Amino acid sequence: MRHIRQQSTRRSALLGRGAVVATVPVAVAALLATAGPAAAGTTGASGAGDPYFKLAGNGGYHVSHYGLTLAYDTASRHLDGTAVLTARATESLTRFDLDFEGLKVTGLTVDQVKADFSRSGQELVVTPRHALRKGQEFRVTVTYSGTPGPVTDPDGSLDGWIPTDDGAFVAGEPQGAMTWFPANNHPRDKASYDFTITVPENRTAVANGVYLGKRTAHGKTTYRWRQSEPMAAYLATATVGKFKVEQYTTRDGIKVYNAVDPREATDTARVLKKLPSVLEWESKVFGPYPFRAAGAIVDHAPDVGYALETQTRPVYDSAPSTSTLVHESAHQWFGDSVSLTSWKDIWLNEGFATYAEWLYSEQHGGDSAQETFDDLYSRGASDDLWDFPPADPGSGANIFDTPVYARGAMALHELRTAVGDPTFYRILRAWVTEHRAGHGTTAQFESLAERExxxxxxxxxxxxxxxxxxxxKP
Known part of the structure; x- marks a missing residue:
């Protein structure tokens, strides 16, 4: 997940702490048959069954595409939104839930027919006019408005729509997507996205994927973005602010879009110049870069305290270090392309991205991975590094603590030592190749490592x- 540069209760491996058109193959919702009466179906579960976030995600359907149209006024902090979800029922449904908290729902239809809805905490409960049959594709349109704000995570940090002095820092891990759009908000449910975001003309709105252009009229500018590859809801962003923008294409054909708050520009410039070489290095180590676009959003958000690997375009609360750039870029493989099945397995994201930092240091004139391992191992038995095992954090309050990052990376180093470099790198590449655009579990990684x-x-x-x-001692 997120990577912090200073010690905190959150993270840092070493310091104790990214319009449906022909190019996007998303089907249009249509009734496959006349649905029966309400009693013919079942109620979709109000959660995806995650042990740490029991209400995250929902059962009974899979979302294939989100079309998000947003208008944000930075002065009043008011947001108007329309979300169009294209989905398929995985069971017959008379009712289903969306994760959505805080904003007022002003209209809701299922396949263009007005549907009943109610609110229960973070659950938006939808009762369509006609039951949905298993396998049926359908389209949910939700209009909403209000003043979005963040949620507080179990460890006390904020995520979601976080207001800043010139816009909003939007980072949704693990819960925050529901603060600005209705979603099936669990990493198990990945979809493509289109974003249309209107802001005052002196602001820039940055989202995931490929930048499609902008238009300005009547004092407002509308930005369009497309994330074609599947993405978990928590990795979506719509960060708004005053940004200096840089665009270019790498020699591998990756479209780069960087947006930097001018207050962070001087400290950021040297690091962002390394982005193409970092991506090239990681592609050699892990396999081909998994997306069409890349970049960075460097905001001035001193109250946030972390960076996040939002898909294709990580968002940083201030100028990042090189190690943080390497970490968040590595997440494009480990966490974004290969996503979690359960938040309990988050070491598969954070341990791997942390170990990428160690490898980068080792191969670019810094400490070797063994030296970093030895330094960590020298910590006493009471150090927080050993508070819990990385594959079993125990609760959502622990998933961004030191053991997940540093001891997770130590586990990978022990694996490397045990199997040798050629096999170790083959394991990493096989993991991201076999699970590309999908999901993985710790048990699957263990099985792959033994097979290879x-x-x-x-x-x-x-x-x-x-x-x-x-x-x-090993």
């Missing part, structure tokens, strides 16, 4: 991923 190495690695994984306390 031909070794029984049960003891290694048990020690470094699941065991309490400081492991015995």
């Amino acid at each position: 190495s031909g070794k029984n690695l049960d003891k290694l994984f048990q020690t470094w991923l699941y065991s309490e306390g400081k492991p015995n």
Whole structure:
């Protein structure tokens, strides 16, 4: 997930802490048959079954595409939105939920027919006029308005729509997507996105994917973005502010769009110049870059305290360091392309991105991964590094703490030591290739590592991923 540059209760591996058209193959909603009466279906679950965030996501349907049309007034902080969700029922449904909190719903239709709805905490409960049949594709349109704000996570930090002095810093991990659009808000449910965002003409609105252009009229500018590859809702952004914009295409054909708050421009310039070389290096180590677009959003948001790997275009609360750039860029493979099945497995995101920092340092004149490992291992048994095993954080309050990042990376280093460099790098590349644009679990990674190495690695994984306390010296 997010990466912090200073010690906090959040994260940092070493410091104790990205319009449906022909190019997007998204089907248009249509009734496949006349639906039966309400009693013919079932009620979709109000959560996806995640042990840490029990109401996150929803059952009974899969969203394939979000069309989000937003208008944000930075002076009043008022947001008007229309969200069009193209989905398919995975069971017969008389009712289903969307995750949506705070903003007022002013209209809701299912396949252009007005539907009943009610609110229950973060759940927007939808009862369509006709039951949905299993396998049926349908379209939900929600109009809404209000003053969006963040949610407070179990560890006390904020995520979602976070107002700034010139706009909004929008970072949704793990819960915050529901603060600005209705969604099936769990990493298990990934979709393509189109964004149309209107802001005052002296502001820039930056979202995920490929920049499609802008138009200005009557003192307002509308920006359009398209994220074609599947994306979890928490990785969506619509960050707004006063930004200096830079665009170019890398020699690998990746379209780069950087937006930097002028207050952060001087400190950012040197680091962002490295982005093409960082992506090129990571592509050599992990496999081809998984998206069509890349870039960075560097905001001036001193109250946020973290950066986030929003898909294709990470958002930084201030000028990033090179290690933070490497970390968030590595997440495009580990976390964005290959997504979580459960938040309990978040070490698959953070441990891998942290180890990418170690590898980059090792191959660019800094400390070796072994030196970094040894430095961490020298910490006493009471250090917070050993508070819990990385593959079993215990609660949502712990998923961004030191063990997930640093001890997760240590587990990967132990794997590298056990199987040797050629096999280790083959494992990493196989992981992102076999699960590209999909999902993965810790058990699947363990199985892949044993398959590629031909070794029984049960003891290694048990020690470094699941065991309490400081492991015995390797």
